[in-house]
Amino acid sequence: MPAAAIPSMNTHPGSTGARHIDAIIPEFDRFAEQDFTRSGVPGMAVAIVQNDTVVYLRCFGVRNITTQEPVDPDTRFQLASISKSFTSATIASMVGDGELSWDNRVAAIDPTFRLSDPWVTEHVTFRDLLSHRTGLPEYTGDVLQDTFAYNRSEILERLRFVQPTGAFRSSYAYMNADITAAASAAALRAGMPWEDLVQERVFAPAGMLNTSARFADFARSPDHADTYPMEDQKPVAGPLFNDDVNSPAGGVSSTLDDMVRYTRLQLDNGSIDGEQVIGGPALQETHKPQIIMRSSDTGMTAYGLGWEVVAEDGRVRVEHGGDLSSGVSTYITLYPTEKMGIVILTNGFPGGAVLKRAVKKEWDDLYFTGSVQEDWYAAYDQMITAAMKPGASVLMPKVPLPEAPASPQPPRSLAEYTGSYTQQYYGDIRIENNETGLLMYPGHRSSPIFAAPYNGDTFRETDTGTGVYFSAGSDGTFQTVRFDMLDLPEQNGTFTRISS
Numbered sequence: 001m002p003a004a005a006i007p008s009m010n011t012h013p014g015s016t017g018a019r020h021i022d023a024i025i026p027e028f029d030r031f032a033e034q035d036f037t038r039s040g041v042p043g044m045a046v047a048i049v050q051n052d053t054v055v056y057l058r059c060f061g062v063r064n065i066t067t068q069e070p071v072d073p074d075t076r077f078q079l080a081s082i083s084k085s086f087t088s089a090t091i092a093s094m095v096g097d098g099e100l101s102w103d104n105r106v107a108a109i110d111p112t113f114r115l116s117d118p119w120v121t122e123h124v125t126f127r128d129l130l131s132h133r134t135g136l137p138e139y140t141g142d143v144l145q146d147t148f149a150y151n152r153s154e155i156l157e158r159l160r161f162v163q164p165t166g167a168f169r170s171s172y173a174y175m176n177a178d179i180t181a182a183a184s185a186a187a188l189r190a191g192m193p194w195e196d197l198v199q200e201r202v203f204a205p206a207g208m209l210n211t212s213a214r215f216a217d218f219a220r221s222p223d224h225a226d227t228y229p230m231e232d233q234k235p236v237a238g239p240l241f242n243d244d245v246n247s248p249a250g251g252v253s254s255t256l257d258d259m260v261r262y263t264r265l266q267l268d269n270g271s272i273d274g275e276q277v278i279g280g281p282a283l284q285e286t287h288k289p290q291i292i293m294r295s296s297d298t299g300m301t302a303y304g305l306g307w308e309v310v311a312e313d314g315r316v317r318v319e320h321g322g323d324l325s326s327g328v329s330t331y332i333t334l335y336p337t338e339k340m341g342i343v344i345l346t347n348g349f350p351g352g353a354v355l356k357r358a359v360k361k362e363w364d365d366l367y368f369t370g371s372v373q374e375d376w377y378a379a380y381d382q383m384i385t386a387a388m389k390p391g392a393s394v395l396m397p398k399v400p401l402p403e404a405p406a407s408p409q410p411p412r413s414l415a416e417y418t419g420s421y422t423q424q425y426y427g428d429i430r431i432e433n434n435e436t437g438l439l440m441y442p443g444h445r446s447s448p449i450f451a452a453p454y455n456g457d458t459f460r461e462t463d464t465g466t467g468v469y470f471s472a473g474s475d476g477t478f479q480t481v482r483f484d485m486l487d488l489p490e491q492n493g494t495f496t497r498i499s500s
Helices: 021-039 080-096 118-123 126-130 142-146 152-161 177-190 194-203 215-219 244-250 256-267 280-286 351-368 376-387
Strands: 043-050 053-061 228-231 291-296 299-303 308-312 315-324 328-335 340-346 419-423 427-433 438-442 449-455 458-461 467-472 478-483 494-497
Touching (some): 043 256, 080 126, 080 280, 126 177, 142 152, 152 177, 177 194, 177 244, 194 244, 328 351, 427 478
Antiparallel strands (some): 043 340, 291 299, 299 308, 308 315, 315 328, 328 340, 427 438, 438 449, 449 458, 458 467, 467 478, 478 494
């Protein structure tokens, strides 16, 4: 289950200035409770910090719908893509200590790093990787983790087989593997595993005692939030998602109390409780725009280093969300001028994605305009529902096959389709058969993907409903197979049979 990206929405323009924070907290709390009840999400934790002080902290609901154990400030949540900011903070620590520069060339530190273009390979820096401006297609590498079960080094090695879809340093495309590549190079320079490096540089000195970049620490915590994919606003229990492969991009877990400390650290230029954990100028660089994502005559959104930077309504905020389709949705927003930040953690998706955005936007409205301007929950629910429709966005990029013909052509003997097929980027897929269809084993995957007969030599992959198309050579034997679900930008879904 790859990390998912939610599209942005324009916000209400204008500001009448901040009201006294004590006056708006009760109203905000009412909206947060109303949204939480409306969402059906099992649990949520929210904190607001201003001037190094917690001004709001509340936990809602349960961390497990079976045991009904409540969420508390020490409940550990998976953070998903908020993890990216921990990667940039760790590297900022090294930059501040003079061990690295943002503009160090990654290949000079990690000789195994390679992209398809030799010149780009030679010139890619930490700044380029952490701001998603390599030119590679968005989400490159995610399917190698989820569908093919490759490890971290195998995924990074296969980036060299992907052609760019944009220009180096002048095009933006969000992906997890570039953050992981930056973390891997920093860990190589430091001479220790990434998971130990982020612990040593950020978690421990910041006093974040219940935070980890290892999935096992989250899963075995007695007070962790189980995760829930949601169907029609009803949570469905599912397995926890292990994101160790892309831990620098999505694998950190933490608690609300620890995230309060992290927010304070970020707002106070790398200092907390009088200790300078990260060099101030290096950390501030992570909050600065590095490449424009989108802009209009009313504002601009850019990507910094592990953060989004939004300028609108005469203000700047620094933020990042995180989503896992396994049932995670999180948000952190920093308001540097106001010395203020908000953290929202939930254990449901996509309901949590609606919930966190509505809660955050209601805080914005109350603080900056004095009143909530519209029904933000309904607005975000409509937007995210549209994004979840097949073929509508990166969340659901493919359209399923239509209903099979009334009188479909039968397939050949299923054994004729079996064998091993390969291609450069994805590697190998082994295909076996049973009585009813084809069992497909991509890469290192031990559990099969199933494809049922659809029409002739076309099969239907049952999870996504998309097509699997076999083509025979002149001798009548099948030579290629194309998977619609793997046919992505500059990532060809066609595989060629390996001769036995």
